[in-house]
Amino acid sequence: MPIILHLDMDSFFASVEQQANPALAGRPVGIIKGEGRSCIIAASKEAKKIGIKTGTSSYEAKKICPGIALVPSDFDKYYSVTKRFIEICSRYSPDLEVFSIDELFLNVTQTQAFFSGVSGICQKIKEDLKREVGEHITCSIGISYNRLLAKLASPINKPNGVFAITPENRDKVLFKAKLSDVCGLGHRLEKKLFSMGITNFKSLREIPIENLKIGVGPFWAKELKKLSCGEDDSFLTRVGEISKAKSVSRTFTLYENTKEVDLIKATLRNLCEEAAFKAREMKMAGRMVGLSVRGELANGERTGDGRHKTVRYFLDKGSDLFEIVWELFLKMKWPGSVRFLGVWMGLLADKKILTLSLFPEEQKKEKLTWAMDKVNKEFGELTVYPAVLLKGKMIKSEVNGFLGDKAYRFAN
Template identity: 45%
Template sequence: PGIILVPADFDKYADITYRFINICQTYSPICEVFSLDECFIDISETEKLFGGVLNIALEIKERLRSEIGDYITCSCGISHNRLLAKLASSQIKPDGLFLITRDNAYEILDKSDLMDVCGLGFALNRRLGILRIDSFPKLRSKSVEFLHKHFGPYWSLHLYNVSRGIDNSPVMPLAEIPDAKSVSRTYTTHRNLYQREGINRLVRNLAEEATAKAREMTMSGRYVGFCLRGGEDRWSGHRTLKTYINDGKVLFDLCQEIAKDWQVKAVRFCGVTLGMLVKNKYQPIPFFPTDQRRQKLIATIDKINQRFGDYTIFPAQLLGMDIIRPKVNGYFGDKSYRLRYLLREK
């Protein structure tokens, strides 16, 4: 009864993230946006230009307060690789500053829980628990052969390295992020949907967002995936096309075609995927006047929505529903899109 529900404001989050990224990029061109509020900055070649690593961290903190607001704080982690830098950032919160060196790395790891380290999640932790491995010292005591037997070739090496604070992955700036292979949107409703009209509105909403993401990346796809879940029932299907699409209405119609024989009684989850993406510059120009007009209409709608906000203009089919807004974060791997969404010109 005492809970106060505060609605999300993704436009505000995006604006603050945009300004945060700009501050971080001041200190090195090798700046990776890891999430909505996290960056990795490789200052190996630039730290001397700004008075050293500690001065950079303190300056970032001060600039966040002065350029964004006193209500913005950040915890800075400093180390010689991404794994330990992220672990360091969690040591003192909020507004902390922590340094992990080669000399104290094992000490910090050994007092940390296994899941404190990025890249070691619930599934791995559960499997390690079955083997009675619940700390980094115990994990380090296991040989590569033992880990390979229980976790296979990939995860055995990953666990071996994580337990020793080894991480050779580079910081990946935006310009080097590869193009997405697919765009997806899923949504779990707060209650079951029983009416066909409500289910169709949900599907259309997600189809519009998935194709808008593809167009934002100037891409089109020819693989369509569609799934619904409700209670114990699950339905899924896909279709591979001969031509490429990035039109929300076309994607919605294809989802309808995939689901035409499904006996759907209730829906709680919906997912839409557009895959096998390629750049639009490799696609033929529409030949028929109706297709040309449709393409111009969609381009105009995109410009309006980019200028005045998502779903300023939207399909009439979505009238009367609470439109599901795009997420700035949480997309399925299309990180390149997320960052360009944040960094596109205001």
């Protein structure tokens, strides 16, 4: 029988900040996206104990605990710890899947005998984390015979605990769990099941599949029946096996609504630079360009729009991407203020199979872009950048918490 571990870092962002700054140790800490942001995106173990959690506003958090430390997020710092976490876990099995910035799966079926069994591996990983990363960095571990149940097991003894789901205790654990506790079953589907009188995995298992098909369709009926029995036949996706990205993107939420055209323009230009850089790092170029905008109308009503354009040529430079993005924005004739901006580039292709430009001007741009990338990788992001970015506040890249850009992060 396979042995799968799901390792989930405890209160990860806040724990990393506590490790980096001893003055925060033992204190309630709330991580906010940045200075001026009003929503807590992660909370420390101490904050969670008093009712402060992800999604709590900073105003509410201060009402609950006036002394809470609100710390702007630093995703580069968190990702550096993630990479050390991955390196530690990879010592115990090469069959490893990075699931998000603070969790991974490890298949130890073939390696557990070398480390005094599964319990030996769990103990060694925890010891390695404490010794090499820090005493405030802990992880909870779920053990089972497939990914689904291993992930369901990991939060049961949080923080810093271990829990195993076996064929013997599987139903007991499943029937206690909420439907949305299982990865892949979201709140929308949960709401649909509730409307059918299905409130837990026991009632989901008992309902005839024909009745289930009427409510959710044949595909989901079959999948939900498998979930209700704790069945999962998926394999781990190793870092080297991550499929190539089909698109690259970057989004940004402004600190306040704005109608200032220069700010909107500068922000979009900045986002285009990052999206194009990601494509170049993966040695890819694209020919579909998209833009998403959200904001408010004069009456306070929220609104949004998204458009895209496909061109005949491939592009991988921020300036070329921005030219199309700005064209899309102008065509929107945006009616109100802007709060959210997102750009993306799709229909990516490997640059190795693309025809090189014969035009001297394009070749010059290619060499200049290559030189800028080399300097920025050597001395830090935005060491060198297009002068047009001086018109707005610099927006540095950040790691997505769900590591949605794994194809880019692990490209090299």
